[in-house]
Every structure is written in C-alpha cells, then in structure tokens.
Amino acid sequence: MSLSRRTVVGGGIAAGAAFLLPGAARADGADRPFTGFAPPSTVLREGTPLSVGLDPAPIEAAKEQVRSHQVAAPGGRPLYPGHVGLMAHDGVVVATQVDGFALRHRTATEELARSVWVPMRRDTIxxxxxxxxxxxxxxxxxxxxxxxxxxxxxxxxxxxxxxxxxxxxxxxxxxxxxxxxxxxxxxxxxxxxxxxxxxxxxxxxxxxxxxxxxxxxxxxxxxxxxxxxxxxxxxxxxxxxxxxxxxxxxxxxxxxxxxxxxxxxxxxxxxxxxxxxxxxxxxxxxxxxxxxxxxxxxxxxxxxxxxxxxxxxxxxxxxxxxxxxxxxxxxxxxxxxxxxxxxxxxxxxxxxxxTWYMDALSGPRTAGHTGYTGTSIVIDFDSRSFAILLTNRVHPSRSWGSINVARQEWARGLGLALPITPRGSHVAWETGPEHASTAVLAVPLAVPSTGARLGFDLVAETEESDVLRVETSTDGSTWSLVPLVIRHPGDTRTGEEDGTVSGTPGEQRWAQVRADLPAGQQVLRWRLTTDATTLGRGVSVSRVRVVGQGGVVVDGDASPDTFSASGWTLRRRS
The missing domain is CATH 3.40.710.10 (DD-peptidase/beta-lactamase superfamily)
Known part of the structure; x- marks a missing residue:
C-alpha cells in the first residue's frame, strides 16, 4: 500500500499531529530521492517513523548508542554528560531524545552534589x-x-x-x-x-x-x-x-x-x-x-x-x-x-x-556543520530529512575527547531508517552497518560452456575505504574480480568497473549491473569489507539473475534459498 506525499499546513511543531492515513505507508524510499525543495507550506509535525514509511529499528538503535556514551567505560570518561537529539523526515519529527545533564560538574575534576545536577530538557539552550x-x-x-x-x-x-x-x-x-x-x-x-x-x-x-x-x-x-x-x-x-x-x-x-x-x-x-x-x-x-x-x-x-x-x-x-x-x-x-x-x-x-559525521545521510546534497562544544546538524535535501544532535561534550573539560562516533550514530540511525525497496515483487539482500567487518553473499553456479550473463540491481552507498567486490571462484580459495558494466536509469552514461565499487556516498538510486561469466562450476559472491572508522549506508543487491544460452541458471527471486549470506539480510517485497 502506498500514499502520495501530502503537504502539511499549520503552525509550530505540534505534539501528536499526524498527516498520513492510519496504516498508510510512504511510497518514497531512499532509492527515490526527492528533487528540488519541499513544498513551501511544509511545517514540522510530531509523528512516528512508521507514519512516514521509515524503519524504526535503526532509529531506536541510534538512540541507545547515543545514550550509552553518557556512561564511562571502565577506566575512562563519558563522552558527554547529556544530550538532546531530533530526527525529521519529510516534514515529520520522527524521533527525539533527551537524556543526561545540562550541569553536573563544579570544576574540571569535581562533581557537584548529585542533588543539584540539572537534567537536560528538550528546550535546553x-x-x-x-x-x-x-x-x-x-x-x-x-x-x-x-x-x-x-x-x-x-x-x-x-x-x-x-x-x-x-x-x-x-x-x-x-x-x-x-x-x-x-x-x-x-x-x-x-x-x-x-x-x-x-x-x-x-x-x-x-x-x-x-x-x-x-x-x-x-x-x-x-x-x-x-x-x-x-x-x-x-x-x-x-x-x-x-x-x-x-x-x-x-x-x-x-x-x-x-x-x-x-x-x-x-x-x-x-x-x-x-x-x-x-x-x-x-x-x-x-x-x-x-x-x-x-x-x-x-x-x-x-x-x-x-x-x-x-x-x-x-x-x-x-x-x-x-x-x-x-x-x-x-x-x-x-x-x-x-x-x-x-x-x-x-x-x-x-x-x-x-561522511565523518553525516554517515549514512551523506550525499552531494547533504549539508551541515559541527560545533566544538559537541553540536551537529545534518540536512539531507535528497531525502528531505535532517538529524540534529546537541551535547555539552566540553563540560567539564575539552580534553575528554571527540564525540564524532555519536554524531555518526545519530545520522546513521536516520539514514538507515530510509527504506531502499526492491523494484516490483522482488527480494533484496542488504548489508548491515558494521565497522571493520566482511559481509559475504554467495551463490553456486553451473555456467554452460557458452558462458552466461549476470544481471542485478545495485545500491552501493559506501565511503572510499569500504569496498564491494564482485568475484568468482572455481575452488573456493582463489577469487577473480568480475568486470562490471553499471548504468543508472535515465542516465545515458555507462560506467565500467573492474569488479569493485566504493566511494559512493549519497548514491541512493538503483543501478543496473551487467557482467559476463565464464563457463564452468563456480561460486559467485558479493563481498563488502568495511574499515574501522565511518560507514555509509551499505549495499543492497536485488533482482539477481544469471542467464545462459540454455536458459536461467539462477533466479534470485525464485530461489533465494540457494544463496548463503554472512552479514547480509534478506528483504522481501510483494
């Protein structure tokens, strides 16, 4: 079920307001970026992630991650005493979080009495x-x-x-x-x-x-x-x-x-x-x-x-x-x-x-800034979304460290909540947001003597150092990159890659990928490796088909159970 976008008219950020019909879902996903600007009459309203078609799970995970930084690790210090965060999408405030303290310390080394700590409020300045x-x-x-x-x-x-x-x-x-x-x-x-x-x-x-x-x-x-x-x-x-x-x-x-x-x-x-x-x-x-x-x-x-x-x-x-x-x-x-x-x-x-603070919201039309005191704002024009995180990280001392990890987590939560939907009645495989990891999606193939043609849809939104490799192997130990031809619908240009894809923050459209496969028994795999720093949104693969002269070798929609996956999640749309 889908519902076309509606303009929101009214005043202020009104608690409990909603503008979608009960049970309705947004038709727009992260793979369908907006162009231009929102309607000028759009006014912020309170809502839920589901009310605008977002996945609430990444948002809830981000809330917990950002909250956790207020607790010191053994032998360490917290990143900040408190924070206030807000996420919004398409005119709807989909998440807020207020936690911790606006005032906690008397000096750089001494806390105030617990009874006089001042809690954060949503309207903390x-x-x-x-x-x-x-x-x-x-x-x-x-x-x-x-x-x-x-x-x-x-x-x-x-x-x-x-x-x-x-x-x-x-x-x-x-x-x-x-x-x-x-x-x-x-x-x-x-x-x-x-x-x-x-x-x-x-x-x-x-x-x-x-x-x-x-x-x-x-x-x-x-x-x-x-x-x-x-x-x-x-x-x-x-x-x-x-x-x-x-x-x-x-x-x-x-x-x-x-x-x-x-x-x-x-x-x-x-x-x-x-x-x-x-x-x-x-x-x-x-x-x-x-x-x-x-x-x-x-x-x-x-x-x-x-x-x-x-x-x-x-x-x-x-x-x-x-x-x-x-x-x-x-x-x-x-x-x-x-x-x-x-x-x-x-x-x-x-x-x-x-990407170092915009993370999964990064893209050519994502704008923002950070502040030394522990503040950040990220505005993504393609998805009409923004994530704001305000902390007092220099309280009581600037020497307690950077909060970039929290900035990334807050923006990532909203970025991952934006759906990337397979076209039509298809399945999609998606990688999860994991630092310093390797995610492998693999399928065995028996390619006829005349070879076969591989086709799949791809959304790869990664930083330069997070690399997707499309590879084949006949023995499971030696792997060869598969040269790719990549085309975006509506774009007359065609890109040729050596089998690797990276450095594509904000690339939220489904691309059509084609490649030639050699004859023989082999395993085809998609392997994403990430580094230990920032993350993009990750990779989604859909509509996987391998077709030879004698017919279909693999149909990812008809037989997803033939795939093995580590670090990839199967999504279905009917």
Whole structure:
C-alpha cells in the first residue's frame, strides 16, 4: 500500500499531529530521492517513523548508542554528560531524545552534589560553537541576494582595511568556502587588549597560503564576514541575525549572549582565562573576547529552533509564510564550490557530503556543520530529512575527547531508517552497518560452456575505504574480480568497473549491473569489507539473475534459498 506525499499546513511543531492515513505507508524510499525543495507550506509535525514509511529499528538503535556514551567505560570518561537529539523526515519529527545533564560538574575534576545536577530538557539552550558560522553565512547570502554584495567581489571592496598584507584578491566566496589562504586560528583573546585591536589583527593578518590554492578551515574567514555584515547593515551581527533570520522564523530561543538559567547547558570549567564554569556565555575564547558576538561562534539555540531552520532550508528558504532566502540562494548554500579539493566539499558556509559525521545521510546534497562544544546538524535535501544532535561534550573539560562516533550514530540511525525497496515483487539482500567487518553473499553456479550473463540491481552507498567486490571462484580459495558494466536509469552514461565499487556516498538510486561469466562450476559472491572508522549506508543487491544460452541458471527471486549470506539480510517485497 502506498500514499502520495501530502503537504502539511499549520503552525509550530505540534505534539501528536499526524498527516498520513492510519496504516498508510510512504511510497518514497531512499532509492527515490526527492528533487528540488519541499513544498513551501511544509511545517514540522510530531509523528512516528512508521507514519512516514521509515524503519524504526535503526532509529531506536541510534538512540541507545547515543545514550550509552553518557556512561564511562571502565577506566575512562563519558563522552558527554547529556544530550538532546531530533530526527525529521519529510516534514515529520520522527524521533527525539533527551537524556543526561545540562550541569553536573563544579570544576574540571569535581562533581557537584548529585542533588543539584540539572537534567537536560528538550528546550535546553546549547552553545552551538561553530554551527554559528551557518547563521553568519546566511546573513552574507542575504546580502548577495539583495545585490549589495557580489560573491566574486574582493572583500576589500566592502572592507578596505582587509586589503592589508596582500589580501586584495580574496573574495567573498573564498571566505565562505575556506579557500582564502587564512591561517586556521589566532589567539585574539590573549594577544590583543580589546575588541577593536582584535578585529584589526584579523584585518591585518597576512595569508598563510596563496588565495584559492588550499582548503583550510579558518575562524578568521567567518570573523571577517561578521564584520562585513555589520558594516553593510549598520547594525551589530546579533541584531542582523535576529531581525532577518531568527525572528521571522519564530526561533525565539536562538541568539547570542543568553543568561545562565536552568535551561542553559554548561560548557567548560576554564582556569585560563579565569572564567570558572562557563554557562550562559560563549565558550569560544575569541568570541568571548569580542563581546560574545562574532561571525565564527556565539549563537545559542535549542533543538527545536534548529529544526525550524533546517526545515526552512528544505522548503527553499521559507517557513510558516516567512521567507528568509529565495530558492536560488538556498541552492547556492548547498552547491559544491570546492571541487578542486576532493573530500572537502563545501557550499557557502555549509559543509557538504562529510561522511565523518553525516554517515549514512551523506550525499552531494547533504549539508551541515559541527560545533566544538559537541553540536551537529545534518540536512539531507535528497531525502528531505535532517538529524540534529546537541551535547555539552566540553563540560567539564575539552580534553575528554571527540564525540564524532555519536554524531555518526545519530545520522546513521536516520539514514538507515530510509527504506531502499526492491523494484516490483522482488527480494533484496542488504548489508548491515558494521565497522571493520566482511559481509559475504554467495551463490553456486553451473555456467554452460557458452558462458552466461549476470544481471542485478545495485545500491552501493559506501565511503572510499569500504569496498564491494564482485568475484568468482572455481575452488573456493582463489577469487577473480568480475568486470562490471553499471548504468543508472535515465542516465545515458555507462560506467565500467573492474569488479569493485566504493566511494559512493549519497548514491541512493538503483543501478543496473551487467557482467559476463565464464563457463564452468563456480561460486559467485558479493563481498563488502568495511574499515574501522565511518560507514555509509551499505549495499543492497536485488533482482539477481544469471542467464545462459540454455536458459536461467539462477533466479534470485525464485530461489533465494540457494544463496548463503554472512552479514547480509534478506528483504522481501510483494
């Protein structure tokens, strides 16, 4: 049973709301990516994974995994004291989780009395750290949209002092895409006495690399853009973001310099500078020294406010009738301007296709950002889905480690929940999400003397280091790769592979694969090997048929029991 997509109209994120008929299932799977944007009238509603055709099991697994990191391993420390997470798909909030504590520690080494620990709430306000860069980037793109700034114009055309030390050719695009040549960071807070001298230090800073020759993530890029926004608008950055972004979208819990309340998550205990337990003011020392308002850090928000921003972008720049960007501008945000630097895909302010935290949601049209304090947002335009994870991982100390594993798990849970359905009445074999593993699907064949033709449908969504190999063997010990011809429906290009497939994050369409098999008794197998770091969605194989001159040798739909599988799961659709 299927039901066509319906537009959701209403206000806010309403508890218990539903927009699908009882028992109905979504016809759209991960293998049927959306194009363009969601209907502009789409407003977030609470629902369940099943209500929009998602598999709840991966989502529940992700919840448990993310929760488990709040418990210290023997001899170790927890990754964070608490978290708030949200997942949404096609306008429906399908999962939330609130767990742990917003405040737990007195110092870097001493806990508060258990009776005064402050629990996380769904409306806990988090220091977003570098996720703030997205707000500055949107403010700049709004200026581009209005014609007040040209993307390829020199920054010095708007900030003449920026031309110092040989930066005359740095453009607005260079700053937005971290290809300016700037160094990553400067200790502005400790090296200069006041805000004016700190800003001047950025303007006077020479480049570390020639303009446009390297991708190097730099806070200085966004500090500069924050100054540019203030100069052209005649307002402080916090006033601009409030007037032109958060207030129109109804993001009432988002802004700079909040006060410390029970709703505010604590960050780090800082002895140098002597700030004590930081709570209600920005954690980043440079942003703090700039008064809490800077282009690279300083924004505080909640998971529900960020959900509204994510949906507004999926809607093409509008939410509940308030338009903050036009559709062309949103397209620019998620256009890869750094193709010269493979692996560092970057739109205007937004990172793209980063498997190290986007995991199974990764793809060319997946945008997002992370924050040093333990925050992340992942927005997949192809599936109209997003996953937000907010933690206070630097509470009480930044030295307690990275939370990338949790970011991956949260995004992976939603990515794996998106169905990949066999075409028609077929079966499909799918690999599971396992690090450092080998999954093997095999079938014995008796290929006639004239040879045979192999055909199957394939979705392979893997990172470069997770490799699918299609192989044959006559003795079970020596294996030979089977050269493949791969074609996507609707695509006139045909790809030829040596028998291996990898490096295809976001490849969610069924491809048609064909190959010639030699004569004789043999075993055909699909073998996926994964490394110990990130995972893509994995591999799905469907409609397997081997046909020789005398007829069908193997029909995977008619006789799936002839296959042996380790690490693969059989799915049926009738």
């Amino acid at each position: 988090f220091d977003l750290a570098s996720v703030s860069k997205l707000f500055t980037s949107i403010a700049v793109v709004q200026l581009v949209e209005e014609g007040r700034v040209e993307l390829e114009a020199a920054v010095a055309a708007y900030l003449p002092e920026f031309a110092a030390a040989g930066k005359e050719s740095v453009t607005i695009r260079h700053l937005l895409t971290h290809t300016s040549g700037f160094t990553s960071w400067l200790p502005l807070y400790s090296r200069y006495p006041d805000r004016a001298s700190r800003i001047a230090a950025v303007m006077n800073q020479p480049l570390t690399n020639p303009v446009g020759t390297v991708y190097l993530y730099s806070d200085l890029n966004l500090i500069t853009l924050g100054v540019l926004v203030e100069r052209l608008r005649g307002q402080s950055l916090d006033e601009v973001v409030a007037a032109r972004l958060t207030r129109p979208l109804g993001m009432s819990d988002t802004g700079y310099n909040p006060t410390a309340t029970p709703r505010t998550a604590a960050t780090e205990y800082q002895a140098v500078p002597a700030r004590g337990m930081v709570r209600g003011e920005v954690h980043d020392e440079n942003a703090w020294s700039l008064g809490g308002v800077a282009g690279h850090a300083g924004v505080f928000s909640t998971v529900d406010d960020l959900a509204v921003l994510a949906q507004a972008l999926l809607n093409g720049g509008t939410y509940r009738g308030a338009r903050v960007l036009d559709r062309r501008s949103v397209t620019l945000l998620i256009t890869n301007f750094t193709q010269a630097f493979p692996g560092d895909d970057h739109g205007l302010g937004f990172e793209l296709n980063q």
